[in-house]
Amino acid sequence: MPQPPLPSPEIFQHVRIIMGMVVGLSVARLLNGLVRIIQHPGQTRVYPVHIGWVLTLLLMLMHFWWWEFWLVTLHSWTFEIYLFLIIYAIILFFLSAFLFPDTISDYTGYEDFFISRRKWFFSFFALSVVFDLIDTLLKGSAHYALFSAEYWFRVPVYLVLCGVAIVSANRRFHMAFVSLGLVYEVSWILRHFETLS
Known part of the structure; x- marks a missing residue:
């Protein structure tokens, strides 16, 4: 017999x-990776695109943690919602692990590593x-209304860019993607992170 939804708080x-x-x-994985680069600058060649995605992902993790507070307004919980959120957090962890694996000794540097493993990352x-789209819809119409048309533009554009990044090793494209992505993430935070009320 299925359990009834549990109270929210x-x-x-x-x-x-x-x-x-x-x-x-x-966050710890990303920060440890950055510190390792600073501590041993001559050990592995740094790749600006890789560093750009590290910074972008750090912002995404802050974004995720801040906006998950909206879940306090969810009236009832089910195991499916709980499982969805845990899997979402695990996906973000996988992204962090793809940026800083335990070792890159099989590669000539972070550029070689990132380009060769880009299919997994993207x-x-x-x-x-x-x-993120499902998570936004879970939080209800009031939350979704904060983003409206921009959100429906953002989602397909990111998916298309990820598709291109998976199939293309073009360095200029990857530099443009991470640069625009980082600027957009900062812009998103500045425009939407002032308050939760």
Whole structure:
């Protein structure tokens, strides 16, 4: 016999703690990778596109954590919603791990590593865009109304760019993609992060 949906405040706190653990692992992985580059600058060649995605992902993780607070308005919880959110957080962790693996000794540097592993990174990035869309719809019409038409433009554009990034190793495209993505993420934060009220 299925369980009835559980009340929101207690479940939200529980889910937020678990999501926080996964997000914390993601942030730690990115920060440890950056510190390792600073500590051993001559050990591995740095690639600006790789660093750009590291910074973009750090902003995305902050974005994710800030906007998940909207889930407090969710009236009831189910295991499916809980599982969806945990998988979303895990996708973000995978993105962090793809940027900073345990070792890149099989590659000549971060450029060689990033370009050769781009299919995995951008497949998961596209998946995170789809999960973000579902997450936004889960939070209700009031939350979705904050973004309206821009959101429906943003989602397909990101998916198309991810598709191109998967099939193309063109360095100029990758530099343009990460540059525009980072600027857009900063713009999004400046325009939408002032308050949750």
